[in-house]
Amino acid sequence: MASIFTVHEASGYEQLMGRWSERLALPFIDFAGLAEGEKILDVGCGTGSLTFALARHAGLSEIGAIDFSPVFVAAANRRNTDSRITIRQADACDLPFENGRFDRAMALLVLHFVPEAGKAVAEMRRVVRPGGVVAAVVWDHLGGMSGMRMMIDTVAALSEGGRQLRNRYCFQPMMRPGEMKRTFVEQGLADVTETELMIRMDYRNFDDYWAPIAAGEGPLGKYMTTLDKGEHARMTAAVRDAYEAGQPDGPRSFANVAWACRGVAP
Incomplete structure (x- = not known):
């Protein structure tokens, strides 16, 4: 499995998305549920947004975390001071764990970057015990990402x-309504539920x-690096104009919706 997400550096990812992943992790944990003494697997841990949110729950006995990117794995390991947490590089479509190893497997903002997302869900089901929970959440890029859509739509209007x-x-993958739910059912999970989670992304200034x-x-940042200096400046000015919307530069807040799905391993 090759992730289609562009990793430039961990600190840049934190500013682009990691800080919002941390915010989304809290309602996602509430949706997925936790119980005393459980062993949890974080699939696609990135820089550790979900991993370290889980670690705030003292009753968990073990937290495993994997990511395809060595950049993210190194960054998450640098943050880790909790003996319950083990972070390693691995493929979501070929998890290095025996059957039934965990009570819950969770994926925060991961499946839409996995070309074989159904295979990743099957692997999450495999490593969860019977009666355990598989849960995932992905952004609704089409209809639920107002701030990101604003910058991408602006650039789209100016270039092929x-x-x-x-x-x-x-x-x-997994971003259309009901798509994750269908995939969970196809992979044999029971009692499958899909819902929406919402957070706000708050920016200090442009x-x-x-x-x-x-x-x-990210993908847009990678595209911007292909532009010459003049085109880059033109795109930046247009996005700034959209952000400011005729008002002085300063704080802006955007609502963002994600699809969340959970199911029970038979």
Whole structure:
């Protein structure tokens, strides 16, 4: 499995998405549920947003975490001071654990970056005990990411490459309503439930909003690095205009919706 997410550096990812992943982790944990003494697997841990949110629950006995990116694994390990946590590099479609090893397997903002997302769900089911829970959450890029859509739609309106990027961005795996639920059912999970989770992304100013993209983070950031200096400046000015919307630069807040799904291993 090759992830389709572009990893430039861990600190840039934190500014682009990691801080919002931490915010989304809290309602996701509430949705997935936890119980005293459980062993939890975080599939696609990134820099540790879900891993360390789980660690705040003292009653958990073990937290395993894997990610495909060695950059993310190294960053998460640097943060780790909890003996219950083990973080390693691994493939979500080929998890290095025996059957039934965990009570719950959770994936925060991961499945839409896995080309074989159904296989990843099957692996999560495999490593969870009978009666255990598999849960995942992905952004609704098409209809639920107002701040991100604003920057991507602006670039799409100004360039063919941006338009193609926007079309890919809006329809990644697991992002259509009911798609995760169907996949969970197809992989043999029972009592499958899908719902929406919402957080807000709050920015101090335009630089806080745009800096990780300007530095080359994420798919849009990678596209921006292909532009010449003039085109880069033109796109940046247009996105700034959209962000400011005729008002002075300063704080802005955007609502963001994610699809969450859970099921029980038979």
